[in-house]
Amino acid sequence: MSDTAATRPEASRPESAAPQELVRLLQDFTLEANHYVDAAGGRNDMHRTDLNALAVIMRHTAAGKVVTPGVLRSELRLSSPATTALVDRLYASGHVVRERLGTDRRQVQLQMTPKAYRDGSAMFMPLAIRMGKAMAAYSPAELELVTRFMTDMVEATLAAREEAAQPDATRSG
Numbered sequence: 001m002s003d004t005a006a007t008r009p010e011a012s013r014p015e016s017a018a019p020q021e022l023v024r025l026l027q028d029f030t031l032e033a034n035h036y037v038d039a040a041g042g043r044n045d046m047h048r049t050d051l052n053a054l055a056v057i058m059r060h061t062a063a064g065k066v067v068t069p070g071v072l073r074s075e076l077r078l079s080s081p082a083t084t085a086l087v088d089r090l091y092a093s094g095h096v097v098r099e100r101l102g103t104d105r106r107q108v109q110l111q112m113t114p115k116a117y118r119d120g121s122a123m124f125m126p127l128a129i130r131m132g133k134a135m136a137a138y139s140p141a142e143l144e145l146v147t148r149f150m151t152d153m154v155e156a157t158l159a160a161r162e163e164a165a166q167p168d169a170t171r172s173g
Helices: 017-041 050-060 069-076 080-092 114-134 140-165
Strands: 096-100 108-112
Touching: 017 050, 017 114, 050 069, 050 080, 050 108, 050 114, 069 080, 069 108, 080 096
Parallel strands: none
Antiparallel strands: 096 108
């Protein structure tokens, strides 16, 4: 830890947290982030699934990928009827438009509307501002380390999720 880090108010935290403490903090962060999403979405009459769907659309759009209802169904692990209801809600609220793709008019692409970007910004700007202020207290090297750590934690979580989804050979006997 740098000398500047030791002078911050949060320096009362242990010099090196035990792995169990880090896992607990990640769990706390996840829980609080979920509470924030519920509160922000609730104030705007949006379900968490609606916000997750917009995040998926935004991420894919930023990567230059086409987003279809099938992409949402797969990424959000929804049934076909639940996906249809989700897309219908997002369309009715003015957050997405459906566009037919190419010559096969059966395939639909989903795109976020300017209203979705405005509403998303209004909902998440307070969180972004507070997180930005918190991050400003860290050096570039500290942020690089935390970024690497969080990337590793996301990858570990994805691997654990895939493992949890596999049938367990010991249970089938």
